[in-house]
Amino acid sequence: xxxxxxxxxxxxxxxxxxxxxxxxYETRDTTYYLxxxxxxxxxxxxxxxxxxxxxxxxxxxxxxSWNFQKSTSSFNFTITASQxxxxxxxxxxxxxxxxxxxxxxxFGKGTKLSVxx
Amino acid sequence: xxxxxxTPKYLVTQMGNDKSIxxxxxxxxxxxxxxxxxxxxxxxxxxxxxxxxxxxNETVPNRFSPKSPDKAHLNLHINSLExxxxxxxxxxxxxxxxxxxxxxxxxxxxTRLSIL
Numbered sequence: 001x002x003x004x005x006x007x008x009x010x011x012x013x014x015x016x017x018x019x020x021x022x023x024x025y026e027t028r029d030t031t032y033y034l035x036x037x038x039x040x041x042x043x044x045x046x047x048x049x050x051x052x053x054x055x056x057x058x059x060x061x062x063x064x065s066w067n068f069q070k071s072t073s074s075f076n077f078t079i080t081a082s083q084x085x086x087x088x089x090x091x092x093x094x095x096x097x098x099x100x101x102x103x104x105x106x107f108g109k110g111t112k113l114s115v116x117x
Numbered sequence: 118x119x120x121x122x123x124t125p126k127y128l129v130t131q132m133g134n135d136k137s138i139x140x141x142x143x144x145x146x147x148x149x150x151x152x153x154x155x156x157x158x159x160x161x162x163x164x165x166x167x168x169x170x171x172x173x174n175e176t177v178p179n180r181f182s183p184k185s186p187d188k189a190h191l192n193l194h195i196n197s198l199e200x201x202x203x204x205x206x207x208x209x210x211x212x213x214x215x216x217x218x219x220x221x222x223x224x225x226x227x228t229r230l231s232i233l
Contacts, residue, residue, distance in 0.1 A: 037224075043229075044224070044227065047221040050219060089158055098172065102172040104165065105162065105222060107160040109157070109159050110158045110160075
């Protein structure tokens with residue numbers, strides 16, 4: 001079973017539409033950390049947000065917002081009023097303790113977002 | 118200032134060759150990683166080193182050998198390259214300390230390896 005599931009492989013929206021990217025995770029740890037990364041066509045990985053398992057407050061940063069719900073093991077990401085520059089592959093990731101003072105980051109398979117002008 | 122730098126950015130070589138990818142971080146981080154991103158964009162961890170010691174070694178062919186000469190460097194050497202090794206390889210680092218778990222990993226820009 002996948003630890004991080006991003007069920008949407010590809011999404012296309014028209015500019016200015018809102019779009020939500022889904023992420024469902026699976027872990028037995030009581031303490032864990034969730035991340036979203038963006039990979040634009042240029043290829044680099046850009047950190048967007050982190051959330052720990054004790055903090056269920058939703059967060060808004062400009063046009064981006066994140067909805068973390070432990071009850072459903074989900075950490076969804078919404079872009080409001082999408083723009084062409086938002087076109088990228090978005091990865092959700094789960095960090096768990098892997099022993100010896102180290103942490104392992106497991107990525108979902110990514111959702112490719114295309115924003116059409 | 119580049120935090121995590123990988124060289125080369127592009128690597129084109131023939132099957133059967135041996136090649137290395139270098140990674141350096143200037144953040145003073147304790148842990149470094151190598152990830153492989155395949156053609157379907159799937160990112161999977163390969164290795165993790167903490168203070169020059171191997172911590173994570175996922176199911177990776179033993180043709181891949183990481184080497185950490187010091188805490189700031191984690192190089193990846195690949196022997197007898199195969200077509201299936203074509204991918205983008207990302208190096209990353211993570212700091213130490215009590216709150217390390219809450220910090221994002223810093224990624225290099227990736228090395229695109231193409232096997233002819």
